[in-house]
Amino acid sequence: MNTTVTIVQLYPDELGVAGDRGNVMALRARLEHAGLTVSVVEHHIGNELPTDVDLVVVGNGPLSAMRNVYDDLVSLGDRLRAYRAADVPVFAYGSGAELLGRSITLLDGSTLDGLGILPFRATRIPERSVGYVIVDTPFGQVVGFEDNASRWSLDSKAKPLGILEAGTGNSEGAVEGVLDGTSIGTQVGGPVLPLNPLLTDAIIASIAARRGFDYAPAQTNADLDRFAARAREVIAANAKHVFSRI
Amino acid sequence: MSKPTGRGKPSGLKYFVPVVLGKTVRAFAKLRGGGSAFPGYVTTKLAPGFLEDVTGQFEYGIVYVLGSNGKSTTTHMLTEVLRGHGLRVFTNPSGANLPQGIASSILAESSVLGRLDADIGVLEVDEAFALEFAATVPPSTVLVLNTQVDQLYRFYETERVADMMLDTAQQARQHIVTNREDPYLSKIARRYPDGDATTAPDISYFGASAELIAGAPHGLFNAKDYRDAAIEPEHHDALAELVATDRAGATIDVAGATIDVTLPAKGLHYAIDAAAALATAAVILGDRFDAASSAAAFAAMKPAYGRGELLDFGNEQVEFVMFKNAASLQLNLDALPEPPEQVLLAIDEGTPDISWIYDIDFAALDHVDVVTGAKAWQIALRLEHEGIAIGAVEPDLKKAIELMRALPKPSTGLKTWIVNYEIMMLARKQIGFLELENQR
Numbered sequence: 001m002n003t004t005v006t007i008v009q010l011y012p013d014e015l016g017v018a019g020d021r022g023n024v025m026a027l028r029a030r031l032e033h034a035g036l037t038v039s040v041v042e043h044h045i046g047n048e049l050p051t052d053v054d055l056v057v058v059g060n061g062p063l064s065a066m067r068n069v070y071d072d073l074v075s076l077g078d079r080l081r082a083y084r085a086a087d088v089p090v091f092a093y094g095s096g097a098e099l100l101g102r103s104i105t106l107l108d109g110s111t112l113d114g115l116g117i118l119p120f121r122a123t124r125i126p127e128r129s130v131g132y133v134i135v136d137t138p139f140g141q142v143v144g145f146e147d148n149a150s151r152w153s154l155d156s157k158a159k160p161l162g163i164l165e166a167g168t169g170n171s172e173g174a175v176e177g178v179l180d181g182t183s184i185g186t187q188v189g190g191p192v193l194p195l196n197p198l199l200t201d202a203i204i205a206s207i208a209a210r211r212g213f214d215y216a217p218a219q220t221n222a223d224l225d226r227f228a229a230r231a232r233e234v235i236a237a238n239a240k241h242v243f244s245r246i
Numbered sequence: 247m248s249k250p251t252g253r254g255k256p257s258g259l260k261y262f263v264p265v266v267l268g269k270t271v272r273a274f275a276k277l278r279g280g281g282s283a284f285p286g287y288v289t290t291k292l293a294p295g296f297l298e299d300v301t302g303q304f305e306y307g308i309v310y311v312l313g314s315n316g317k318s319t320t321t322h323m324l325t326e327v328l329r330g331h332g333l334r335v336f337t338n339p340s341g342a343n344l345p346q347g348i349a350s351s352i353l354a355e356s357s358v359l360g361r362l363d364a365d366i367g368v369l370e371v372d373e374a375f376a377l378e379f380a381a382t383v384p385p386s387t388v389l390v391l392n393t394q395v396d397q398l399y400r401f402y403e404t405e406r407v408a409d410m411m412l413d414t415a416q417q418a419r420q421h422i423v424t425n426r427e428d429p430y431l432s433k434i435a436r437r438y439p440d441g442d443a444t445t446a447p448d449i450s451y452f453g454a455s456a457e458l459i460a461g462a463p464h465g466l467f468n469a470k471d472y473r474d475a476a477i478e479p480e481h482h483d484a485l486a487e488l489v490a491t492d493r494a495g496a497t498i499d500v501a502g503a504t505i506d507v508t509l510p511a512k513g514l515h516y517a518i519d520a521a522a523a524l525a526t527a528a529v530i531l532g533d534r535f536d537a538a539s540s541a542a543a544f545a546a547m548k549p550a551y552g553r554g555e556l557l558d559f560g561n562e563q564v565e566f567v568m569f570k571n572a573a574s575l576q577l578n579l580d581a582l583p584e585p586p587e588q589v590l591l592a593i594d595e596g597t598p599d600i601s602w603i604y605d606i607d608f609a610a611l612d613h614v615d616v617v618t619g620a621k622a623w624q625i626a627l628r629l630e631h632e633g634i635a636i637g638a639v640e641p642d643l644k645k646a647i648e649l650m651r652a653l654p655k656p657s658t659g660l661k662t663w664i665v666n667y668e669i670m671m672l673a674r675k676q677i678g679f680l681e682l683e684n685q686r
Contacts, residue, residue, distance in 0.1 A: 013470070014472060016605070017395055017398065017404075017602070017605075018398070018599075018601040018602065019600075019601035019602050019603065019604030019605055020604075021604050021605060022601065022603075022604025022605075022628070022631070025631045026631065029631055061472075062402075062403040062404060062405065063403065064403070064405050064471075064472040064473035065472040067472070067473070068472040068473075068477070128402065130598065130599075131598070145598070145599050145601060147398060147599055149402070189599070189601050190601055190624075191601050191604055194604070194627055194628070194631060195624070195627070223630050224627065224630055224631070227623055227626045227639075228627055230623035230626075230639075231621075231623035231624045231626075231627050233623075234620065234621075234623055234624075234641070238595070238620070
């Protein structure tokens with residue numbers, strides 16, 4: 001049986017300054033090792049979105065890039081909400097996640113409305129968090145690098161992606177990210193999926209459950225898993241490291 | 247910032263005590279085996295007008311060289327081209343580009359009466375400190391090279407860096423020289439109501455022909471200007487245009503003359519830096535600018551510290567390819583004429599956030615022999631996603647260098663070490679090249 005998994009990556013140029021293609025690469029590698037065919041649809045401004053997709057991925061970009069894609073993103077609102085209604089998972093990192101949230105309050109006090117697909121509000125703050133981050137999630141320990149100046153306030157009933165072990169996370173409540181059904185919003189970069197095969201496998205498991213195929217991580221992931229494990233060890237050991245800035 | 251006090255008489259006895267003190271501190275710092283920004287701090291604290299007075303004596307003023315990448319290389323090129331025209335040039339050692347470091351290097355070369363025998367100063371200045379420094383040492387000319395995505399953990403947003411550089415450029419009293427191919431920088435004339443027709447400073451551009459850029463695997467890697475409706479560069483005529491490159495050099499049209507230059511290191515980025523240096527030399531020198539003298543200066547030029555340098559390694563040589571960010575790594579990879587026979591790839595915590603390595607196209611490498619540095623496992627993970635064969639992962643640099651030494655001598659005799667700045671410094675020291683960048 002040859003099953004094709006379709007991943008849409010929104011605005012890979014504008015919202016892709018932090019190795020966001022790496023998240024898609026990690027998904028693709030593990031899916032292909034498991035014998036699945038992967039189709040990645042890069043969505044650029046002005047394109048149409050396909051009706052049937054298995055995962056929506058969006059990454060991080062500067063405020064100017066967020067404004068640049070904003071009108072196009074708003075025009076996709078109905079389609080993206082239809083995906084969510086059909087339980088298509090979303091994996092969103094950084095400012096891309098914020099655009100899918102309820103709103104973004106900027107430093108000058110003005111507000112940018114989000115699409116309301118993820119249950120949180122973002123507020124840009126003067127203090128910047130830079131460094132390694134460790135999060136205890138339902139899928140296991142997730143590590144990565146955070147670099148943001150945002151506070152994420154979750155809706156009262158919304159769940160975080162996990163509990164902070166090190167780093168700053170949402171800058172509110174010692175938690176990191178948001179977990180809404182099978183959808184994830186996070187500020188853990190690195191990029192996070194190559195570094196955390198267990199999180200990548202959890203996302204693939206959600207896709208598999210929705211599509212009704214079996215997924216088991218392949219033996220051919222061995223080198224990826226070994227390198228990720230060693231990288232994670234070093235990150236965990238250095239997580240208390242404070243980085244100097246200007 | 248204190249107000250400069252030294253107007254009128256350009257130098258004199260009032261600087262004797264501060265300069266002697268600063269030089270004494272410097273002598274002690276050197277004895278302890280380090281370069282230091284502290285001597286400059288001492289002198290400028292005691293005599294706030296010192297820097298402006300010393301540099302104010304230069305007939306051709308001060309040139310700032312700014313940019314996300316290529317500052318050291320271009321400063322070096324411009325310095326040598328100006329020297330090739332007979333000018334006495336003061337320049338800061340590459341890497342010493344923060345205000346106190348620049349102050350220390352000015353102090354080191356000035357007399358106790360506050361005189362420095364030079365016709366012009368060429369200074370590479372860190373983007374984040376340039377505007378502030380311009381209040382102390384006003385530039386006559388500002389050369390801005392490029393805006394590339396760089397150190398977001400430090401600069402937050404690329405447009406912020408672009409504005410730091412554009413704001414500084416506007417402090418130039420005579421000339422602005424900038425990159426026609428850069429989406430942010432090419433729009434600097436918009437900051438002047440008359441579009442630069444009549445006011446000082448004048449604005450000149452350097453650039454590369456459209457064919458050359460289109461032929462490069464990843465172009466020039468300049469950041470897109472997402473805050474403007476036109477995210478691409480604005481077109482201008484270029485005073486210096488890069489029209490051809492080959493393995494050894496480049497052909498650059500400067501104000502009607504065609505100049506063939508040899509380049510101290512390979513790559514389109516070095517070639518466009520050469521165009522930047524020539525455009526700047528041309529606006530500064532005016533009628534004195536001479537194509538033959540410029541070409542001769544390039545022919546005699548050595549690579550800037552760690553940028554394409556060849557260092558002896560037993561009976562072999564190491565070619566250092568140094569990068570600081572995504573743009574410099576990609577452009578250096580694009581400049582490799584073929585996949586290198588033996589490769590070491592290294593990044594340590596000096597580059598805190600390396601998420602961008604997933605945005606790099608590593609197709610220029612067919613394998614990597616040794617991956618090293620504190621981030622070695624993260625690099626290996628990235629390469630594995632690309633299916634690039636890895637010989638060994640050895641986070642310890644010393645051991646990694648021994649692994650490279652143990653490999654058979656390559657047919658070219660050349661081992662290619664692709665390293666971030668901090669590893670470059672450590673690796674040089676490790677193989678017996680002890681001088682620090684700012685001590686050269």
